[in-house]
Amino acid sequence: MKFSTLLIFLFFTQLVSSQKLAKAYESFKQDPQLKYAISSLYVIDAKTGAVVFDENSRIGLAPASTQKVVTAVATLETLGTKPVFVTTVKIRGRQVIIEPSGDPSFGSWRYAASSKEKIIRDIADQMELKGLNIISDTVLFTNGLAGKKEIPSGWINEDVGNYYGAAANGFIWNENQYDLVFIPGKKAGDDTGIDTAASGRIWPFIINECKTGPAGSGDNAYIYYIPGENKLLVKGTVPAGEKRFKISGSDYSPELSFLADLQKEQIKRGFAAAAASNGNIEIEYKYMSPGLDSMIYWFLQKSVNLYGEAFIKALALVNRDKGQDLGDSLSSISTEDGVDAVLSFWKQKGIDVNELNISDGSGLSPQNRVTTHAQVEILKYAKGRDWFPVFYAALPTYNNMKMKSGTIRDVKGFCGYHVSKDGHEYIFSFLVNNFNGTSSGVVGKMFRVLDQLK
Incomplete structure (x- = not known):
């Protein structure tokens, strides 16, 4: 009986969160700054995997530096947290x-x-x-x-x-x-x-x-x-x-x-x-080198593009069955090799690589296209790994939420984790492309939507 009551409570609170998000998101879309924009928001319950909110989650959008979570998780899983260089x-x-x-x-x-x-x-x-x-x-x-x-x-x-x-x-x-x-x-x-x-x-x-x-x-x-x-x-x-x-x-x-x-x-x-x-x-x-735990910290905290490009090349070397001795053979590895290694890794983990249309390891290229669904699935995968505390600690805090941000011209994104005041854990990704006006202006409006998870 207690278990049934708990399930009913969880269902009800999740329904309320979905409704609040839907209302806030609809208001967000009607803002003049979004008149010619496309946006995507995908939110799941971190414990059950149940979808809390879904808008355009299978549409590829430019992710900017939120793409770094794709690289960081693959790097930690493949190379671990110890020194490798x-x-x-x-x-x-x-x-x-x-x-x-x-x-x-x-x-x-x-x-x-x-x-x-x-x-x-x-x-x-x-x-x-x-x-x-x-x-x-x-x-x-x-x-x-x-x-x-x-x-x-x-x-x-x-x-x-x-x-x-x-x-x-x-x-x-x-x-x-x-x-x-x-x-x-x-x-x-x-x-x-x-x-x-x-x-x-x-x-x-x-x-x-x-x-x-x-x-x-x-x-x-x-x-x-x-x-x-x-x-x-x-x-x-x-x-x-x-x-x-x-x-x-x-x-x-x-x-x-x-x-x-x-x-x-x-x-x-x-x-x-x-x-x-x-x-x-x-x-x-x-x-x-320092341990990868330290390097991943700076990669995500300060969004250092160089690290992402170095990491995917290291992944490519490992992918070529040359082991983890990252010597001068790394010099023969191209960015394309690194991208292939990242896609191969995520394909093995069940991610449809058509949702990861990427051309670098950092998200700097405006040609990158990633779905919010893929990002949330990757964040969900990370949550179950033994190195997750390292990854979580590396994520910056914005709006009192642990999440990676991303910014290039007319692109803004956030993806990460949040625990609400009633104890619900959420995983989310929120991308906006082709907005008009300032980035700082759209950020405040995105935060008002994400505030519904608090």
């Missing part, structure tokens, strides 16, 4: 020989043991101990493919030159980022200068069309870059009222940045530029 640096005479692993943490500021300052110091310390006190002048890779430059299919030129458009190739350093420091003018419309001494990398040729914007207007500058050419075009605005204003670009020659950072440390220590090469002396430095 190993990068080896050998110094022989003046040569720096790198055996890369596609590790996005190598030289990253996000982890104490991985910062570029620590790695460079550790390498220089070994050189001093061995008496190899000369300045390095060449970078080589154990696999020639490690230096190839690949941009994921569908990434637009406006993104590729900026920090969030950094691609994951065989060798990654400092998350393949550099800083460009501007000297804004005094008022809106003024030309800007570039402080080359303070910038993280020296470019032989920069076309600076970036202007000064209104005070407090923030970073509205975009870097345009063609890999293989030492040229930059910068457009947009940086705010007035700042002595210096920093933006970050994507580094498609990280090996040169690594060499420059090493040379700075060698010069600081008084290493000789003209000494004999000491070709018989060799040092070897090995770097092990």
Whole structure:
């Protein structure tokens, strides 16, 4: 009798939630900002799997960074939570020989043991101990493919030159980022200068069309870059009222940045530029990445696109039956190989891969199309795995709900989990494409719909 009463109660509360969602969602669709938009919302009961609300859940929409949950769950299930990437640096005479692993943490500021300052110091310390006190002048890779430059299919030129458009190739350093420091003018419309001494990398040729914007207007500058050419075009605005204003670009020659950072440390220590090469002396430095639990945390918390592209390539290597020794063979893996690995994984888990029409691992490409149904099924799968606490902790909190957000032009999305005040657990995905007006405006309206789950 008590069991029957509980079932009736659960059914009634679920019905009430469905009705509240339906009313809020209908109001959402009628908003002028959604006049030419398409949206999808799919919500299930996390415990029973029962559908609470369904609107357009089988229609593929651009997911933006909510797609990262697709990559993150496949990565945790396949590679686990422990360290998997190993990068080896050998110094022989003046040569720096790198055996890369596609590790996005190598030289990253996000982890104490991985910062570029620590790695460079550790390498220089070994050189001093061995008496190899000369300045390095060449970078080589154990696999020639490690230096190839690949941009994921569908990434637009406006993104590729900026920090969030950094691609994951065989060798990654400092998350393949550099800083460009501007000297804004005094008022809106003024030309800007570039402080080359303070910038993280020296470019032989920069076309600076970036202007000064209104005070407090923030970073509205975009870097345009063609890999293989030492040229930059910068457009947009940086705010007035700042002595210096920093933006970050994507580094498609990280090996040169690594060499420059090493040379700075060698010069600081008084290493000789003209000494004999000491070709018989060799040092070897090995770097092990942090655990994937830490890397997944930053991937989801800060939405680092680079990590998603590195992860899917690692999955592709495993998918090729080469095991989990992520050495220089990773350099031969393409983004398309990574996408195929992700789709193969989810097909084996029962997801219709036609609901995952993806071309990268991060969601940056506007060509991606994913259904809210597939995202919810993936989140439901994650909930039953032993690593779920790691995944759940990595999800950001928005609107007092644990969920991954996604934003590209005229696209906004949220997907995740929520426990209502009456103890009901929900899994949801909410995507909106082609809205008009501001992203911040549509976010508040999406939150009002999701508030019905509280």
